[in-house]
Amino acid sequence: MRRVYLDHAATTAVHPEVLQTMLPYLQDQFGNPSSIYSWGREAKAAIENARAQVAVLINADPSEIIFTGSGTEADNFALSGVTDALDQRGAHIITSKIEHHAILHTAEALERKGYKVTYLPVNTEGLVNPETLKEAFTEGTVLVSIMFANNEIGTIEPIAELAQITKEHGALFHTDAVQAVGNLPIDVKQLDIDLLSLSGHKIYGPKGVGALYVRRGTRIKPLLHGGAQERKLRAGTENVPGIVGLGKAAELARLELAERQTHLTELREYLIDGVLSSIDHVRLNGHRSLRLPGNTNFSFEYIEGESLLLSLDLAGIAASSGSACTSGSLEPSHVLMAIGLPHEVAHGSLRLTIGRENTKEDIDYLLSVLPNIVKRLRSMSPLAPKGGLSHVQ
Amino acid sequence: MRRVYLDHAATTAVHPEVLQTMLPYLQDQFGNPSSIYSWGREAKAAIENARAQVAVLINADPSEIIFTGSGTEADNFALSGVTDALDQRGAHIITSKIEHHAILHTAEALERKGYKVTYLPVNTEGLVNPETLKEAFTEGTVLVSIMFANNEIGTIEPIAELAQITKEHGALFHTDAVQAVGNLPIDVKQLDIDLLSLSGHKIYGPKGVGALYVRRGTRIKPLLHGGAQERKLRAGTENVPGIVGLGKAAELARLELAERQTHLTELREYLIDGVLSSIDHVRLNGHRSLRLPGNTNFSFEYIEGESLLLSLDLAGIAASSGSACTSGSLEPSHVLMAIGLPHEVAHGSLRLTIGRENTKEDIDYLLSVLPNIVKRLRSMSPLAPKGGLSHVQ
């Protein structure tokens, strides 16, 4: 059976060149970068090389990159680290309703510690309105954290404007760019961003490694305490192979960015057109154009997302859904709720995210199986209008 | 030039079989374990297999193992997670003066948040006296954290007794077993331990992965907030290749434990005898027998550790020191201070830690170069007694 992977927003395969770059550090060059002897120096040099590779991708200075164990850790580090450094209990932070849980749950943990948090709403396309940000500032606002692009519906936020407003109000601006890095050009200097999170496994790098960009001079305290690694900002023996892999992935992302954008956008449009023209009662979630190049997200009325995923899996296709059943909670995706979908429509959502290895044939294969799956599930559904639906074929 | 690696307490080379086990997860089997389709299920199964492998090494139940991004994270998680769950600000924890910085600096961070911390002293051999633990308990003591074996001087603490006393006082017992796991038999049930930290790269597994054992029913809150991974106790897309590698390393450690212990202990004794009989004015730090199988730690009077390391490096030998110059701070090792060494003796310490790949020839090579290095550095030292020292050759 044909296997088609269309869940690149969940994770990506390590690029073969990335793996090649990592291998020596999983073999002979295993030294601890903190050591002064030859094995250690090799490892140290490799880390600094990777740091430069990550820095240049977002136009930062290498000294502004701190490696972490994941995108989640970078997000936690940004929020706790900044509030901890400013050390004003009762301080206020602003974020949005559609952030990844790595931000939302950290914000909730801060609330339990006495911080105040404003969760900005978004419009039906998932966009934060800069005007609502302006109104949210209070005396004690220290940090604004708005994601660069959403992981479910792909909407790209107006980061330059949001960062600018934040600056005018004297607060720090953090962006969770885990989905955006490698998919969109990002220049932290031009955008005037203070902190930015990224993750290796979303950009054809390895799992278990991420980074936080921290603009020079920004006050931040470590999340992980211990040894003096990463300029005392992130303790723990460095994951050298992981870091080297992230560096290489960043370099490839930089070199191939334009090409990847074109390729993904083309396939995305082909997929969207194909679905909308062959299936009825379906809506495209997110913004039509301010959208990650590889992201598509649909809601199929009258059917539930997990059964859709299972059926696609049986056809060899990997996808994802905002359905409650797949999240381990009983609530459907907070993102789909925030853009105003009714519950049953949110439950029937399907995210198909395209990656660099995908081809037009992959999309054709998807389009050849999806309509029948939707039809079958609708025929079982008590919610579908009696007499069935008209399927445009 | 011959290269001899004698710094296995700093990090170890990934075991070739471990790398082989990891490779598929760095290639085709790259799925996100939270996904329900085939790629995800493969990854999920691999993680659960690794969890069982780690569990059996310490006689825990798989459900009691939580994977982390490092030993440091496991230590931070244990201390913050338990105090956070009990949520009694002003509560009291007990640890020792010779813990790794991952514990000490986390304890200090807790102090800044209002917790009280007692740092138990150790004797000249690095042992915590169970009597001092008994006396340290107060009304509000919630947690005791004492390392299983020390990373610098190798001393093995009386964990069974310390855990027993802790239990009698109704507190939880955590042990940082990063150095002990894989080198000593450990049975968390028999020892009555509530929490235990371990790290992949110290046991021939990969860097960037560790685990915390949390006894069933122990209240703990996450350190990293976000997705629902690891039963909501550790958010972030799982580092599948790293976790799989840690699992395999744990399995190998279990299978080869007796063999490794014998091999390391033999070489250790050979090394200690060789150094003590060929060099004067040297002392062995730590306990003569309650000692990690692969650990040796010497103080050479009148010379400084970093220059010793540099000289050994020039001879192709990787070692480590408690000297201030190598730690990035101006203070020599807190462990060597805690066992009562004068500053200049602490500065002259050398740690040589043996691993599974080392041979008698490696030790012979070390013994052939070390005496001359010590002699040369002493001849430059203003602290050495005039007229030089008698070198037993």
Place this chain on the structure above:
Amino acid sequence: MYSEKVMDHFTHPRNVGEIENPDGVGEVGNTVCGDVMKIFLRIKDDRIEDIKFKTFGCGAAIATSSMVTELVIGKTLQEAKEISNKTVAEALGGLPCQKMHCSNLAADALHAAIDDYHKKQKVSG
């Protein structure tokens, strides 16, 4: 994640559909939680002569719906009442922990349909 038996019932669900003028109908669940099950009964001499379902929900929801219809078809109403959520889950060879709430739904829908039948009987009888 799912056993072979669950997957079999998901891919080849038994008794999908509706019954015209059913003797009893039960509907449980709601769209907020993402699971809706509807069960239709045809009863003759206190026996379940025919049963059909329609389900909006995850793989487990569909499989448990299918299984419950298989378990009770041809059974007396008394026997059908004894079918519990646990019975359904066991008949499927177990369900993942986080899916146990789905199996609750299937038996509930069946019981709701039987209750509906009894209610109708009373009205007409």
Place this chain on the structure above:
Amino acid sequence: MYSEKVMDHFTHPRNVGEIENPDGVGEVGNTVCGDVMKIFLRIKDDRIEDIKFKTFGCGAAIATSSMVTELVIGKTLQEAKEISNKTVAEALGGLPCQKMHCSNLAADALHAAIDDYHKKQKVSG
């Protein structure tokens, strides 16, 4: 970590040793911080005719000691006084940031030795 020049001075330090009955001796540092440097001077006609050092310390400490002796041997005391910590570090082609404190020590030891010489001159003169 260290430049080739530093490593050269570490492995082949110039002017190690002591001078019998020196005209000036300077000792700086302490064992608590892990660096002790001792510099011995032989002065003739206000010139440094000979200079030796002994150092307890890290690689940078040994290299800077060696370098400072090379820099000033044969120089007038006036010239030697102008040697600063920065001069020594630069002569070595730079030092890692966290090692800059070591290079401070070497010039300090030299200046202490020159001061000691002047003091002795005054007493005897």
